[in-house]
Amino acid sequence: MQIERYETGKRMSQGVTDGGFVFLAGQVAIDAPGAPVREQTTNILARITRLLEGTGSNPTRILSATIWLADISSFEEMNTVWDAWVPAGHAPARATVETRLAAPEFAVEIGIIAAIGS
Amino acid sequence: MQIERYETGKRMSQGVTDGGFVFLAGQVAIDAPGAPVREQTTNILARITRLLEGTGSNPTRILSATIWLADISSFEEMNTVWDAWVPAGHAPARATVETRLAAPEFAVEIGIIAAIGS
Amino acid sequence: MQIERYETGKRMSQGVTDGGFVFLAGQVAIDAPGAPVREQTTNILARITRLLEGTGSNPTRILSATIWLADISSFEEMNTVWDAWVPAGHAPARATVETRLAAPEFAVEIGIIAAIGS
Numbered sequence: 001m002q003i004e005r006y007e008t009g010k011r012m013s014q015g016v017t018d019g020g021f022v023f024l025a026g027q028v029a030i031d032a033p034g035a036p037v038r039e040q041t042t043n044i045l046a047r048i049t050r051l052l053e054g055t056g057s058n059p060t061r062i063l064s065a066t067i068w069l070a071d072i073s074s075f076e077e078m079n080t081v082w083d084a085w086v087p088a089g090h091a092p093a094r095a096t097v098e099t100r101l102a103a104p105e106f107a108v109e110i111g112i113i114a115a116i117g118s
Numbered sequence: 119m120q121i122e123r124y125e126t127g128k129r130m131s132q133g134v135t136d137g138g139f140v141f142l143a144g145q146v147a148i149d150a151p152g153a154p155v156r157e158q159t160t161n162i163l164a165r166i167t168r169l170l171e172g173t174g175s176n177p178t179r180i181l182s183a184t185i186w187l188a189d190i191s192s193f194e195e196m197n198t199v200w201d202a203w204v205p206a207g208h209a210p211a212r213a214t215v216e217t218r219l220a221a222p223e224f225a226v227e228i229g230i231i232a233a234i235g236s
Numbered sequence: 237m238q239i240e241r242y243e244t245g246k247r248m249s250q251g252v253t254d255g256g257f258v259f260l261a262g263q264v265a266i267d268a269p270g271a272p273v274r275e276q277t278t279n280i281l282a283r284i285t286r287l288l289e290g291t292g293s294n295p296t297r298i299l300s301a302t303i304w305l306a307d308i309s310s311f312e313e314m315n316t317v318w319d320a321w322v323p324a325g326h327a328p329a330r331a332t333v334e335t336r337l338a339a340p341e342f343a344v345e346i347g348i349i350a351a352i353g354s
Contacts, residue, residue: 008327011315011319011330072220091123091128091130092131109331181259182252182259204247209245209246209249210248211248211250212261213261215262
């Protein structure tokens with residue numbers, strides 16, 4: 001089985017595929033730093049869609065999502081965007097917890113494991 | 119390979135299977151909110167057993183567990199229940215960290231990746 | 237498919253293999269408790285290399301890493317060691333967040349999912 005790495009640097013890859021699965025790096029709102037949680041979540045989910053499609057997967061094939069919120073009081077605001085984005089009938093297993101993130105301008109980070117295929 | 123989703127809603131599924139693996143949503147003590155950590159852990163592990171059995175797996179086939187504690191000082195109390203529950207010879211890889219959880223009445227959350235089979 | 241467990245106790249295994257993948261327990265600096273983040277990270281990455289090699293994998297085959305820092309202000313210090321350790325062209329997907337760890341003498345914990353093979 002061939003491991004494939006996408007958007008690779010010396011620190012991390014944004015996506016790695018092996019054995020029919022794709023692992024994404026924890027995604028933050030690179031294009032919306034400091035924006036409200038709703039906007040950051042929208043930006044992250046667009047990044048996730050793009051990364052999944054680039055690795056031969058898509059949002060209907062997400063198996064597991066881990067959501068880290070810098071402030072758990074933004075749980076419902078994040079969920080408003082998340083719930084509208086998840087393809088009907090394809091919701092993944094999910095865990096959401098509060099942790100400080102690597103940079104204070106990011107309020108949300110989402111990690112994904114998905115299946116390759118369409 | 120067919121992805122199967124269990125107890126699915128618009129936000130998440132409680133279990134998702136693919137490629138011989140099952141991913142469970144982070145489990146909290148739905149039936150024991152606000153209870154002591156020992157009781158919450160007991161409730162969570164019963165839920166995990168039930169979910170695994172429903173997806174064609176069981177507690178002897180857990181590969182990885184992530185345990186989030188709202189207060190790391192409850193580490194040993196949680197472990198008392200955990201250690202008694204893990205089937206002898208089948209302990210998974212595990213990581214335990216402290217994070218605030220989605221609701222203050224929950225003191226423990228556990229995420230699981232397991233293998234399908236018996 | 238046969239699940240194999242490495243360095244197994246009643247609480248956890250340090251490594252578990254199944255279906256071409258290996259899951260490592262969250263690794264802390266057992267041999268460098270209380271040491272600076274740089275030294276703890278060095279110790280952890282040596283442990284990860286040893287565990288991966290013992291399960292039929294190696295650092296070029298890491299798919300996903302989760303890094304928990306007790307203090308996110310040590311992000312760059314940890315990265316100095318991490319960036320030098322990752323085999324060129326083989327960087328995994330990664331997420332780094334701040335959480336309190338199980339014991340105060342540990343400042344870093346790293347969880348790994350890798351592929352078996354060479």
